[in-house]
Structures are given as structure tokens and as C-alpha cells.
Amino acid sequence: MANRSELEIAVRSMVAYDVLSKPLTSLGQKSDRRKDKLGKEISTLLREGDRFDRVVAYVERRDEEKARTLREGIEAFKEEFPKYGKILEGVIEKRRSLSNRYLVFGLEDGFKLSPDDYRRVMKDLGMTTVEADAMYPHLLQISDRLGKAGENSLRDILL
Numbered sequence: 001m002a003n004r005s006e007l008e009i010a011v012r013s014m015v016a017y018d019v020l021s022k023p024l025t026s027l028g029q030k031s032d033r034r035k036d037k038l039g040k041e042i043s044t045l046l047r048e049g050d051r052f053d054r055v056v057a058y059v060e061r062r063d064e065e066k067a068r069t070l071r072e073g074i075e076a077f078k079e080e081f082p083k084y085g086k087i088l089e090g091v092i093e094k095r096r097s098l099s100n101r102y103l104v105f106g107l108e109d110g111f112k113l114s115p116d117d118y119r120r121v122m123k124d125l126g127m128t129t130v131e132a133d134a135m136y137p138h139l140l141q142i143s144d145r146l147g148k149a150g151e152n153s154l155r156d157i158l159l
Helices: 006-047 068-080 082-099 115-124 129-146
Strands: 055-061 101-107 155-158
Touching: 006 055, 006 101, 006 115, 006 155, 068 082, 115 129
Parallel strands: none
Antiparallel strands: 055 101, 101 155
16 A cells, blocks of 8 residues: 555545445435425325325425524514514514425334335436345445434425
8 A cells, every 4th residue: 555645645545435426416416306306296185185094194384484594684674674574574484384284204113124225216317227126225224324204204305
């Protein structure tokens, strides 16, 4: 092995992180877009009265304000431009009532996802069957090791 300085090791590590983060970030963003789309579809199916036994799914409203720094920015804008600040507040209030709907979802106790469930999703993200079969068990192990949510945890997504 070549004798490397601390700087070279740090730069080489940075390049490796960058190379690895690109596909992981891309897959994560693609996954988030798919989840948003599925959340809307599930909300529609719930309104239509679709039945289910093995999963949990319901929509709930929450009164919460997010992004304190964003609120601080809006307050500063209102001070500088009071006329437009009132208009902005009106738009925010109108949108807030629509955007505080969450889809809560998960699996009923005793039920698990099958390898086909994972394979289908990973193929939808652009992987081949062979790649999905090779990767998903390792991703589940990493998720377990990191203490991320297991299959039977309830999750939510903003609709």
C-alpha cells in the first residue's frame, strides 16, 4: 500500500463518499417521490372505502406549525412589506388547512413484507431482479443495525 498523507486520505475518502452518495441520494429521492404518489393513491382508496385486513391505513389532521426559521423569515417579510405580508399570510393559511393531512400506514401485528414486496419496489426504482435480490437483505440488516423503523412500525406521510 502506498504511503499516503492525512490530506490524501481525507481527499480520497471525500471522493469515495461523493461517489457512493450520488446513487444512494438519487434512489432516496426517487423513493420519496414514489411514496408521495402512493400516499395520494392510498388516500383516494380510503375515501372510496377500499377494505383491508393486513395493513393499517388512515388519514388524520394535525394542527402543527413546522419550520420555525421559515416563520421567522415570513415575519421579517411582513415587517418590510406589510401589504404583501397580509397576502402571503392568507395564502399560507389557505394552504395550511390542506397540507396538515397525514396518511398513517403500516402492517398489522404478525404480518411481514415478503421478498417479492421488496423486489417489486427496488425494480420500480430501476434495479434488476438480480441487483434487488443481492441488495435488499443487506439494506434490511443495515436498517436494523442503525435502529431504523422495522416493518411493524406505524409511519406517516404528509398528503
